[in-house]
Amino acid sequence: MFAPFCPVHGSRVLLFAENIRSVRNTPGGIDVYYRCNCGYFGVWHTGRP
Numbered sequence: 001m002f003a004p005f006c007p008v009h010g011s012r013v014l015l016f017a018e019n020i021r022s023v024r025n026t027p028g029g030i031d032v033y034y035r036c037n038c039g040y041f042g043v044w045h046t047g048r049p
């Protein structure tokens, strides 16, 4: 699980694998495209594989 910042919630929210839409590897790390429980779509950037 992970806890990205959601602007709709105005705070970090705890999300799980089922919230992940896609994962993309970039030179600077990994971009995780997720959908929050509130319906917000966002990108969570992480450097860990």
Ligand SMILES: [Zn+2]
Binding pocket: 006, 007, 008, 009, 013, 036, 037, 038, 039, 040
């Ligand atoms: Zn949210």
